[in-house]
Amino acid sequence: METIPLKKAARTLQITILRHNPCDTSSVPHLQTFMLEEADTMTLFIALTEIRETQDPSLQFDFVCRAGICGSCGMIINGRPGLACRTLTKDLPEKITLAPLPAFELIGDLSVNTGKWMRGMSERLETWVHAQGLEQLDINAIEQRMEPEKAEQIYELERCIECGCCVAACGTAQMREDFVGAVGLNQVARFRLDPRDERDDADFYQLVGDDSGVFGCMTLLGCEDMCPKDLPLATQIAFLRRRMAAVAISGKPASKIKPE
Amino acid sequence: MQIIYTDVLVIGGGLAGQRAAIGARRRGQDVIVLSLVPAKRSHSSAAQGGMQASLGNCLGGQGDNEDIHFADTVRGSDWGADQAVVRMFTHTAPKAIRELAAWGVPWSRVKRGERQISVDGQQKTISEADDAHGLITARNFGGTQKWRACYVSDGTGHAMLYTMSNQAIAANIPVHERMEALALLHDDGRCYGAIVRNLMTGELLAYMAKATCIATGGFGRIYRVSTNAIINEGMGAAIALETGVASLGNMEAIQFHPTGIFPAGILVTEGCRGDGGLLLDGKQHRFMPDYEPEKKELASRDVVSRRMEEHIAAGQGVSTRFGEHLWLDIRLLGAEHINTQLREVKEICQYFLGVDPVKELIPVRPAQHYSMGGVRTDHSGHSPQLRGLFAAGEAACWDMHGFNRLGGNSVAETVVAGMIVGESMADFCESAEGDIALSTALARDFGHREQQRMAAIVNNSGTESAFELTRLMQETMTSKVGIFRHGDRLQEAVATLQQLQQRCANVSLRSSARGANPELVAAYRLQRMLKLAQCVAYGALQRTESRGAHFRADHPQRNDRDWMRRTLARWPEGSTGLPALDYETLDIMAMELPPGWRGYGARDYIEHPDTALRQQQIDSALSTVATDDRHSRQQALMPFRQLLPAHLQADNQRLGDE
Numbered sequence: 032m033e034t035i036p037l038k039k040a041a042r043t044l045q046i047t048i049l050r051h052n053p054c055d056t057s058s059v060p061h062l063q064t065f066m067l068e069e070a071d072t073m074t075l076f077i078a079l080t081e082i083r084e085t086q087d088p089s090l091q092f093d094f095v096c097r098a099g100i101c102g103s104c105g106m107i108i109n110g111r112p113g114l115a116c117r118t119l120t121k122d123l124p125e126k127i128t129l130a131p132l133p134a135f136e137l138i139g140d141l142s143v144n145t146g147k148w149m150r151g152m153s154e155r156l157e158t159w160v161h162a163q164g165l166e167q168l169d170i171n172a173i174e175q176r177m178e179p180e181k182a183e184q185i186y187e188l189e190r191c192i193e194c195g196c197c198v199a200a201c202g203t204a205q206m207r208e209d210f211v212g213a214v215g216l217n218q219v220a221r222f223r224l225d226p227r228d229e230r231d232d233a234d235f236y237q238l239v240g241d242d243s244g245v246f247g248c249m250t251l252l253g254c255e256d257m258c259p260k261d262l263p264l265a266t267q268i269a270f271l272r273r274r275m276a277a278v279a280i281s282g283k284p285a286s287k288i289k290p291e
Numbered sequence: 292m293q294i295i296y297t298d299v300l301v302i303g304g305g306l307a308g309q310r311a312a313i314g315a316r317r318r319g320q321d322v323i324v325l326s327l328v329p330a331k332r333s334h335s336s337a338a339q340g341g342m343q344a345s346l347g348n349c350l351g352g353q354g355d356n357e358d359i360h361f362a363d364t365v366r367g368s369d370w371g372a373d374q375a376v377v378r379m380f381t382h383t384a385p386k387a388i389r390e391l392a393a394w395g396v397p398w399s400r401v402k403r404g405e406r407q408i409s410v411d412g413q414q415k416t417i418s419e420a421d422d423a424h425g426l427i428t429a430r431n432f433g434g435t436q437k438w439r440a441c442y443v444s445d446g447t448g449h450a451m452l453y454t455m456s457n458q459a460i461a462a463n464i465p466v467h468e469r470m471e472a473l474a475l476l477h478d479d480g481r482c483y484g485a486i487v488r489n490l491m492t493g494e495l496l497a498y499m500a501k502a503t504c505i506a507t508g509g510f511g512r513i514y515r516v517s518t519n520a521i522i523n524e525g526m527g528a529a530i531a532l533e534t535g536v537a538s539l540g541n542m543e544a545i546q547f548h549p550t551g552i553f554p555a556g557i558l559v560t561e562g563c564r565g566d567g568g569l570l571l572d573g574k575q576h577r578f579m580p581d582y583e584p585e586k587k588e589l590a591s592r593d594v595v596s597r598r599m600e601e602h603i604a605a606g607q608g609v610s611t612r613f614g615e616h617l618w619l620d621i622r623l624l625g626a627e628h629i630n631t632q633l634r635e636v637k638e639i640c641q642y643f644l645g646v647d648p649v650k651e652l653i654p655v656r657p658a659q660h661y662s663m664g665g666v667r668t669d670h671s672g673h674s675p676q677l678r679g680l681f682a683a684g685e686a687a688c689w690d691m692h693g694f695n696r697l698g699g700n701s702v703a704e705t706v707v708a709g710m711i712v713g714e715s716m717a718d719f720c721e722s723a724e725g726d727i728a729l730s731t732a733l734a735r736d737f738g739h740r741e742q743q744r745m746a747a748i749v750n751n752s753g754t755e756s757a758f759e760l761t762r763l764m765q766e767t768m769t770s771k772v773g774i775f776r777h778g779d780r781l782q783e784a785v786a787t788l789q790q791l792q793q794r795c796a797n798v799s800l801r802s803s804a805r806g807a808n809p810e811l812v813a814a815y816r817l818q819r820m821l822k823l824a825q826c827v828a829y830g831a832l833q834r835t836e837s838r839g840a841h842f843r844a845d846h847p848q849r850n851d852r853d854w855m856r857r858t859l860a861r862w863p864e865g866s867t868g869l870p871a872l873d874y875e876t877l878d879i880m881a882m883e884l885p886p887g888w889r890g891y892g893a894r895d896y897i898e899h900p901d902t903a904l905r906q907q908q909i910d911s912a913l914s915t916v917a918t919d920d921r922h923s924r925q926q927a928l929m930p931f932r933q934l935l936p937a938h939l940q941a942d943n944q945r946l947g948d949e
Contacts, residue, residue, distance in 0.1 A: 054492055054806030071612075072555070072643070084758040088813075089804035093328070096520045098557045099642055100449065100635065101332040117642040138469075138491050139806055146329025146468045150460065159457035160395040166317065168393050170386040171941045174346075175393070176425030177400055183631070185397035186443055189450055193331055227395060 042069040042125050046078065048090070049130040052139045062128075063087075075115035075129070076104065079141075091139035099259065102192030105132050105199065106141050112196035114259045115141075132199040145195040152211055156238050158218040160228045181226065188221035188267065190260045197264060200253035209243040213254035213264040216245055220267040223274075235271075236278040245272045292738045293496045294731060297323045298720050300484050300500035302472045302527055304330030306452055306705035307684025307712075308506030309459045311672075314713020315502075316462050320720050323498065324459070325470040325487060327507075327522050331456045334508050334520040335705060338448025339635055340562030341430055341440025342706075343699035344384035347945050348426040349401050350417050351438025357381040357943070358921055359436055362884060364697055367434045367591050369839035369849060370886040371541065371663075371693025371857070371877070376670050378883070378931040380691050380700075380707050385943040387706040388441055392427060395454040399442050399632075401428040409567025409623050411587065412577065422946060430632075431565040432698040434591035434891070438565075440699035445560050445635045448702055455706075470496075473741045473815070475503065475530050475537075475680065478733055482680040485530070486734070486741050490807045495741060497734035501725045502716040504672070504681040505531055506709075509662035513824045514773075515765035517659040518551050518558035527686045529819035531666045532826070535864035537677040538873070540688030542823070542860055543830035544663035546696055546840050547596040547774050551658025553616035555643055558660070559636045559653060561698040564588040566632065568621040570599065571652065572607040575618065583891055590891035593695040593840040596657035600774050609654065618652040625649075657774060661685065661701060663692040663840070664827075667859055670934050672712030678724065681716055683708040690857065694839025714936040748814045753797025757814035760791055760798065764817070764824055767791075772828045777844045781832035788825045789868055795821060826860040826870045833872055834858065837893075849896035851886050855879060879905050883929035 044067045051060040065082045076097045083090045092115070095103040099117040106115050107130040109123060120127070135143035152158070197213035198204045204212050219239050222228045239245045248268050255265040299315045301308045304326030312322045326333065347355035360381040365372055392398055403424040405416055432440040443450040459466065472485040476499065484499040510525020511517035531537040549570070550559050564570070570588050572578045579587045582598040590598075599617055602608070608615035621629060621636075626649045629637055633648075640646045640653055666674065666682035668689045674680040682689075684705040691704060719725045771784035795818055802810045836850035837843050856874040863871055879885055879901035886902050888894055909928055916927050922942065926932075932940045 052804060052806055055804070074643070083809060087802070088758075088800070088810035089802040089808065091806075091809060095328050095332045095522050096334065096337050098337065098639060100337050101328075101334075101520065103328060103332050119642075119645075144491075146332070149329065149331070150466070150468075153457060153460050157461070159454075159461040160393075162393070165393060168390060170389045170393075171943055172389070173944050173946065174389045174427055177397075178425060179400040179402040179428075182397045182400045183444075186399075186446070186450065189397055189443075189453065190446060192336075192449070193329075225395065225397075227393065 043067070044069050044078065044120060045126045046082065047126070047128045048140065050140050051137065052091070053137055054139065069120055073120045075108065075118045075120065078120055079115065092141040100192065102194035105145065105194040105196045106130065107132060107199065112199040112257045114194060114196070132195050134198050134204045135195060143195070145193065148195070148198070149193045149214070152215045152218070156211060156215050156218055158222065160222065160225060161230050162227055163229065175227070177226065185221060185224055188217055188224065188262065191217055191262055192260060194259060196257045196259055197254035200257035202249055202251045202253065203247045207243060207247060210247045211239060211244055213268065215239070216248070216268050216271055217262060217264055220271050223271070232274050232278050236275050239271070240275045240279060245275050248272070292735065294734055295323065295496060295498045297321045297498065297500050299502045299504065299716050300325070300498050301504045301506055302485060303506035303508065303684070303686065304466050305333035305335035305506060305508055305684065306455055306702065307709045308504065309455045310706050310709020311504050311506060311683050311713040311716065312464050313459055313462055314710055315717045316464055318714070318717035320717050322464050324464060324466045325472060325498070326466055326468050327471055327490065329468050330459070330466045331452060333452060334523055335452045335702065336449045337520060337558065338702045339445040339558065340560035340565065341432060341442035341447050341699040342388060342451070342702045343432070343435070343439050343697065344388040344441055344703055345381065345437070345439055346385055346388065346427055346429065346441065347437070348423045349428040349438055350419055351431060352429045355437040355439055356921070356945070358925065360384070360439060363435045364691065364700060365884050366889040367695050367697040368693025369695055369889065370851070370855070371544065371690070371838055373670070373690045373877070374882050374884065374929060375931045375934060376689050376691045378929065379670060379711065379935055380704060382932070382943070383707040383710060383935065383939050384703045386939060387703065387710060388427065391451060391454060391706065394458050396450050397443055398427040399444065401426050412569060412623065426946070430562055431589065432561050433564065433589045433595065434586070434697045440562070440565060442562065444631065445562055445633050451702060451706070471526065472530055474737055475534050476733055476737050477534050477536060477677060478730070480536060480676065480678060481727070482677050483727060483729070483733060486737050490812070493805070493807045495738055497738055499729055499734060501720045501727055502679055502681060504683060504712060504716060505666050505686050506683045507686045509685040510820070510823050511659045511662065513764060513768050513820050513827065514659035515769040516551065516556045518548055518556055519659070524816050524820055525662070525823045526816060526819060528665050529823050531680065531682070532822055532860070532862045533819065534677055535862055537674045537680055538667045538859040538861045539826055540664050540667035540690055541694070541830070541858050542664040542826040543834055543841050543858060544694045544839060545659060545827060546592055546661035546663060547657040548592055548660035549595040549599055549657050550619050550655040552639065552644060553654040553656045554613040556658040557639055557643055559619065559639060559655070560633070561592070563619060563621050563633060563636060566628065567624055568619055569623070571618040571620050572602055573609045574607070578602050578607065586891040591695055591889070592698060594892040596774055597842060599657055616654045616656045619655045620652050621648050622650065659769070661696055663694060663696055664688050671715035672708060673715060673719070679719070681712050683712040694841055710939065711936065745811065745815060748798060748811060749800060749803070751797065751799040753799045755794050755797040755799065757798045757810065757817045760794055761813065761817050761820070764788065764791055764821060768824055768827070772831055775842055775844050776831055778832065781828060784828040785825065785832055785869070788821060788828055792821050792825070792867065822862055822870070829869055830858045830860060830872065847893070849893070851899035851902065852897045855899055880908070881929065883925070885909070
């Protein structure tokens with residue numbers, strides 16, 4: 032008998048969730064604990080879905096792709112921001128505490144309005160290629176060439192999924208509502224790198240050359256530590272800060288400063 | 292109830308919807324986009340491997356053009372596609388990718404000189420030409436004669452969707468996020484917008500528009516095992532169906548992707564096999580060459596998925612407590628390739644399986660992936676039955692995929708369809724047909740109806756659970772309307788779905804939460820999903836042949852003689868049981884490429900008498916064309932350019948053109 036290994040008993044997870052429904056005037060933020068039997072390969076997506084279907088159908092959360100690609104399910108998992116869909120419960124202790132991402136408008140329970148925040152950031156930083164004649168393109172002609180390495184460098188920054196984990200992990204963002212966050216600064220770095228974008232450093236300085244932009248960063252590095260896509264955020268911010276400082280010091284008019 | 296007025300209402304914020312919105316906006320129309328989720332989170336972002344466009348820049352793509360892309364797509368569709376639409380698509384795809392390149396997508400580029408690749412399990416050195424350096428490159432995909440899938444590492448859809456969304460923001464197009472269309476406003480064959488529910492507050496609104504476009508993607512979530520995002524519940528197609536006027540085309544045509552990771556069903560891209568990955572069985576034997584000596588792992592998806600299931604049924608799978616699976620082996624591609632060109636795949640394996648694909652095998656099994664069917668439209672994306680209603684992308688059936696879609700053709704379709712449908716909506720709005728006399732009473736009536744439907748759920752005292760019935764529907768679809776179909780089991784599925792529809796009337800809620808109430812959302816969506824599921828199951832039962840992804844074990848042959856027909860499903864108002872099916876003939880005498888063998892898969896099929904006649908016609912027509920110019924020869928067989936907006940009609944330039 033001793034030679035037969037005993038199957039480890041399934042754990043009972045104790046999942047505590049910070050709950051609040053702003054649509055209900057009588058709702059008060061509170062913690063609620065659910066007990067759930069763990070299953071093989073269980074993710075927080077599976078666990079939360081099961082809680083909603085079998086215990087409390089009013090529980091609010093956001094999942095879309097459930098594959099770590101779309102950035103919908105950022106939440107605070109045992110004190111750290113992360114993507115719930117690809118967090119396996121077996122990597123967590125029995126007691127799990129979940130809370131909505133801070134710094135975003137609460138929709139309900141674990142659901143926050145990252146979409147509205149990100150759209151605001153995009154509008155403010157104009158996160159699109161600025162080039163003359165985009166509406167009169169000759170799309171029959173062979174495309175403009177780009178160095179293969181340049182395309183790869185741009186994609187490296189383009190991998191951001193706007194999940195909001197970097198904003199939730201950022202000290203400045205907790206204190207300054209208007210801080211564009213690592214997500215915004217990364218966007219600026221991405222378009223700055225893009226040869227198709229005709230803006231120069233002086234233009235970017237207008238967008239992020241103050242404390243709500245690149246000079247608001249306190250270099251706490253929470254963004255880079257918590258980025259689910261492992262983007263080189265701290266490096267990008269440090270580099271951008273140097274370039275923006277150069278613009279400020281040079282005092283030259285916009286068109287005279289060439290980006291590197 | 293608040294009423295919002297606009298010229299064009301686009302329901303769905305993915306690639307197709309946003310491109311259509313941009314097109315209509317540029318023509319001066321007011322546009323509003325509705326999206327269930329923030330637009331950049333749409334399922335378009337999950338497309339990994341590539342977008343088909345015949346640029347012909349890289350070595351593997353040399354000599355590629357619209358003609359070859361056309362033939363691949365028609366063969367892929369098992370001759371179910373509308374060939375004029377396929378021509379419009381293959382002609383516009385290069386323009387679409389070049390537009391996106393200028394707009395900001397960081398397409399992977401050709402690098403001059405030698406590099407190592409993996410082909411058919413062997414390492415090989417190839418050399419890319421100097422003059423192609425820096426142009427958009429492509430990788431190999433299934434069912435294609437050329438390397439045509441242009442890509443951005445394996446985050447192609449993500450990069451495309453971000454660029455598209457950013458352009459929509461630049462064009463100042465409002466996206467009303469977390470909004471769900473519950474019903475189309477319509478009267479006397481004319482669509483006027485939609486009744487919409489705010490998924491944050493639960494409030495109902497009406498949007499009234501001259502033109503309404505459904506671009507809500509597929510409905511994979513009627514299945515238990517699907518690569519689709521959980522929002523892909525087909526609500527756009529369902530509300531079109533519920534008008535009782537518009538029809539859905541070829542709903543039984545469902546694609547299963549060969550490589551969903553097991554058991555979660557999350558997709559790993561076809562690019563794994565395109566770049567040289569292999570499929571292995573329980574004995575780690577490479578089995579695809581045994582079944583498909585020509586294309587091996589790179590036959591079309593329907594064929595590979597069927598062969599995999601066949602092999603598992605023959606006892607050659609890997610047994611686990613969750614069931615059986617096969618292996619995908621990409622170890623031979625090497626760490627550098629995987630770390631740069633397949634990094635999303637690597638992350639997915641790492642996070643969901645605890646597997647490092649550089650060193651280990653990936654457990655895979657086919658999973659529901661794509662809906663070829665959808666809202667039936669003409670070549671311009673316009674519903675023939677419900678004027679003012681348009682559809683684009685996976686939600687539509689215009690019909691370029693027929694019974695099987697080629698990998699990389701769907702993200703390409705989203706953008707191409709958006710380019711075309713945006714124009715046709717603008718044309719429509721500018722025409723006399725686009726004029727409307729708005730009736731706010733219509734909005735009030737429809738709003739009232741939706742309110743009553745929801746009240747009927749909220750006040751129901753029945754004992755059924757929406758979550759439980761949804762699970763039963765998904766189980767039924769996966770077990771009985773899957774890859775291998777049979778009349779008896781389809782009959783059972785239809786009966787089960789009918790029972791579920793009846794039980795659905797007794798769904799009650801346990802929660803009366805204020806706001807959107809996720810349980811209420813599940814309950815009202817279930818009613819609509821059951822109708823879609825029934826269109827699929829009943830359509831599959833009636834189609835007594837095998838074509839593309841629709842395989843009937845009891846009717847294993849493709850039957851051109853009796854089934855060169857597209858299924859049209861309608862749900863007449865008040866009907867509770869089954870959709871009304873009609874059939875639309877595909878005219879072989881108008882085809883540029885008459886039916887034949889696909890070059891992979893089964894060789895035997897029942898011919899249509901017109902096939903030989905049409906081939907004779909084609910041969911004699913071509914013999915009278917004096918020139919070798921391929922465009923003139925094509926024009927002699929099936930003219931299509933007049934169907935495109937004027938600015939999309941010109942030839943595409945390629946390297947080596949004079």
